[in-house]
Amino acid sequence: MQDTKTKQYVTIKGTRDGLTLFIDDRCSFEDVCRELIDKLAVNRPEKEEQEVPVTIKLGNRYLYDDQKEELEKIISDESQFTVQRLESNVILRSDALEMLEDTDIKIENRIVRSGQVLEVKGDLLLIGDVNPGGKVISTGNIYIMGSLHGIAHAGAKGDKNAIIVASYMNPSQLRIADYISRAPDYESDGVYMECGLVDVEKDKIIIDRLQVLAHKRKSLRAFERRIING
Amino acid sequence: MGEAIVITSGKGGVGKTTTTANIGTALALLDKKVCLIDTDIGLRNLDVIMGLENRIIYDIVDVINGRCKLKQALIKDKRFDYLSLLPAAQTSDKSAVTTEGMKEIIKELKTEYDYIIIDCPAGIEQGFQNAVAGADRAIVVTTPEKSSVRDADRIIGLLEKKDIDPPTLVINRIRKHMMKNGDMLDIDEIVQVLSIDLIGIVLDDDEVIKASNHGEPVAFQPNTKASIAYRNIARRILGESVPLQSLEDESGMFKKVKKFFGIRS
Numbered sequence: 001m002q003d004t005k006t007k008q009y010v011t012i013k014g015t016r017d018g019l020t021l022f023i024d025d026r027c028s029f030e031d032v033c034r035e036l037i038d039k040l041a042v043n044r045p046e047k048e049e050q051e052v053p054v055t056i057k058l059g060n061r062y063l064y065d066d067q068k069e070e071l072e073k074i075i076s077d078e079s080q081f082t083v084q085r086l087e088s089n090v091i092l093r094s095d096a097l098e099m100l101e102d103t104d105i106k107i108e109n110r111i112v113r114s115g116q117v118l119e120v121k122g123d124l125l126l127i128g129d130v131n132p133g134g135k136v137i138s139t140g141n142i143y144i145m146g147s148l149h150g151i152a153h154a155g156a157k158g159d160k161n162a163i164i165v166a167s168y169m170n171p172s173q174l175r176i177a178d179y180i181s182r183a184p185d186y187e188s189d190g191v192y193m194e195c196g197l198v199d200v201e202k203d204k205i206i207i208d209r210l211q212v213l214a215h216k217r218k219s220l221r222a223f224e225r226r227i228i229n230g
Numbered sequence: 231m232g233e234a235i236v237i238t239s240g241k242g243g244v245g246k247t248t249t250t251a252n253i254g255t256a257l258a259l260l261d262k263k264v265c266l267i268d269t270d271i272g273l274r275n276l277d278v279i280m281g282l283e284n285r286i287i288y289d290i291v292d293v294i295n296g297r298c299k300l301k302q303a304l305i306k307d308k309r310f311d312y313l314s315l316l317p318a319a320q321t322s323d324k325s326a327v328t329t330e331g332m333k334e335i336i337k338e339l340k341t342e343y344d345y346i347i348i349d350c351p352a353g354i355e356q357g358f359q360n361a362v363a364g365a366d367r368a369i370v371v372t373t374p375e376k377s378s379v380r381d382a383d384r385i386i387g388l389l390e391k392k393d394i395d396p397p398t399l400v401i402n403r404i405r406k407h408m409m410k411n412g413d414m415l416d417i418d419e420i421v422q423v424l425s426i427d428l429i430g431i432v433l434d435d436d437e438v439i440k441a442s443n444h445g446e447p448v449a450f451q452p453n454t455k456a457s458i459a460y461r462n463i464a465r466r467i468l469g470e471s472v473p474l475q476s477l478e479d480e481s482g483m484f485k486k487v488k489k490f491f492g493i494r495s
Contacts, residue, residue, distance in 0.1 A: 111425055113387035114380050131383050131423055132376075149423070 018053035025059035236365035240381030242352030256464030274318035281445020291319035329363035336364030430463035
């Protein structure tokens with residue numbers, strides 16, 4: 001007991017962007033909560049003061065969702081504090097594997113025919129065609145070495161930076177994140193070696209030569225993209 | 231041991247039954263023992279096209295339900311000894327036919343016949359599953375129309391999941407002048423989209439309808455375009471390599487005269 005008195009579980013530091021809470025990662029979660037409640041009771045800012053953003057650094061501690069909620073409740077309740085970020089050095093193994101899967105390139109060699117749906121996590125490299133009525137979906141980029149006649153949906157989980165590349169591009173629809181564009185109503189010939197991407201200024205999907213990717217999407221690696229864009 | 235070939239298309243009205251009748255006839259003409267099976271329960275046509283409608287006593291549902299022996303239900307063709315037809319039921323309950331029942335029938339027929347040609351109903355429901363169940367290979371029939379090619383694509387996708395050889399393609403009802411003008415899908419275009427081997431093309435020919443109405447498959451006729459096409463398909467099934475029929479015909483003087491008068495062939 002002597003030790004716990006001298007060593008603090010929660011250290012609070014003020015920074016330019018608000019407060020940072022360093023939480024010891026060796027004690028029990030209950031201890032943290034208890035101490036946090038005590039500390040906040042002392043340091044609680046007045047109601048009139050403006051909101052203070054709080055960053056919590058957990059070190060090597062993993063918090064479950066209900067624990068996160070509890071922590072946020074303790075901090076945000078009846079105070080001007082708002083939890084802005086929870087930072088932890090550790091993630092679950094299953095999350096890590098999922099992340100890895102999300103950033104992998106999946107290679108498929110087949111023809112996606114009418115009525116078929118090919119759905120992958122991460123990037124998709126399809127060696128084959130997507131026929132009219134067929135559909136390919138990925139959470140990352142889609143590269144098609146073949147003809148795209150059907151529907152391609154890249155960044156299905158909301159990644160607007162995802163792109164769709166095809167050797168022959170004549171899609172019925174292109175979808176990136178929640179953007180949708182469709183082929184014109186008149187019969188049109190497709191284009192060779194082009195890509196579809198979201199143009200931020202126009203706020204829609206455009207189709208352009210592959211060469212523009214070199215400066216419009218600096219990094220196509222899904223992992224780097226995630227780091228850069230959070 | 232024979233080989234079972236299913237003729238399918240997905241879309242209705244593209245000529246599955248006609249193709250079945252004619253390929254069967256053409257194979258019989260090449261001295262093969264052939265049995266045709268109609269699996270379109272409730273909407274049987276194959277017997278009409280073969281001109282065997284009046285001879286039906288038992289049908290496939292009777293065989294599956296054990297009301298008769300398989301041999302009793304088979305109808306021998308008028309023209310060939312070794313061409314038989316197992317007709318579909320017209321009134322009985324559709325659900326009587328199962329994939330197991332079909333497999334068993336085909337297995338039994340294979341011991342007796344060289345080729346078993348199965349006429350598949352339109353659609354992708356149970357009827358399709360039954361027809362495909364016992365087949366060793368499939369022939370997909372399409373016409374040069376977008377809707378028909380789409381359905382063929384869908385069917386090929388379903389067939390690829392089955393444990394049978396990659397399907398081959400018959401393009402039926404080709405109209406030369408429309409294809410030339412670009413009003414119909416090109417043969418190359420269709421083959422490229424479906425990306426399976428082409429086993430034959432059949433020109434749209436009035437003779438086909440005429441022959442079907444007489445209950446005498448067009449393949450019997452010695453030299454109409456369609457009958458040659460079907461007989462070529464049969465030869466390709468046997469493994470011969472036969473060049474595709476050319477869309478350009480009538481060379482020489484006759485064509486020039488026609489062209490001079492502006493007559494379109």
